[in-house]
Amino acid sequence: MRIDHVVTSGVFTLDGQEWEVDNNVWVVGDDPVVIVDAAHDAAPIAAAVGGRTVTAIVLTHGHNDHINAAPALAEAVGGPPVYLHPDDLMLWHQVFPGSNPDRWLEDGLAVGGLTVLHTPGHSPGGCCLWDGAGTLFSGDTLFRGGPGNTSRTFSSFATIIESMQTQLLGLPAQTVVHPGHGDDTTIGDEAPHLDEWVARGY
C-alpha cells in the first residue's frame, strides 16, 4: 500500500495557549486514496494527492492543528466527505463554529480500506486507523515513547491507557505506527513500556 507523508507547520491552540507544531499528514492508498488529518496548509497535501481520487478526509481528532485545513483541503481535492468522531465536535466548533463535519467516525467503521479504532484519552473522540495488516495511523494517541498528552482540557490519562490496553497494544508487534507528530514507531517497540507509562503518569 502506497503511503505519502506530508509535514505541515502551524500553531496548536487550546486552553488559551499556543504552541508551534509540526504535523504529520498521511495520504493512504494507490488510487483512490484516503487522507489522514488536514493540518495547517491544504496546498502541500493536495500536491501529494497529485490528482488521484480522494474518497475521504479522516480526522484523527478535533484539535485545531489536525483539522484547520479540512474545508480548504476538501475543496482542493474534489470535495470528499470529512469524517470526525462526534465526541470531538466541541473541538471542531472551536475552529469552525456553525458548521459540522460531513460524516461521523465510529469504532469499527471501514473507511477506504482502513478500520476505525476509537481510542479516547488524548481527546474524547480520538481515533486511530488500522489497515488490518501492518500499518496503524495513531493520531495523537500513541507516539514513539508513549501516549499522547493528557494534561489539557477534555483529556484523560486513565482513558488513554485503557485505549492502549483494549485497542492498540494487542495489535501485531510488527505493526508500523505513523503518529500525528514526530517519528514512526512500532507496536512491538512500545507495548513493553505500558507499565512504565502508568507508573510515571504520562
Ligand SMILES: [Fe+2]
Ligand atoms: Fe492533539
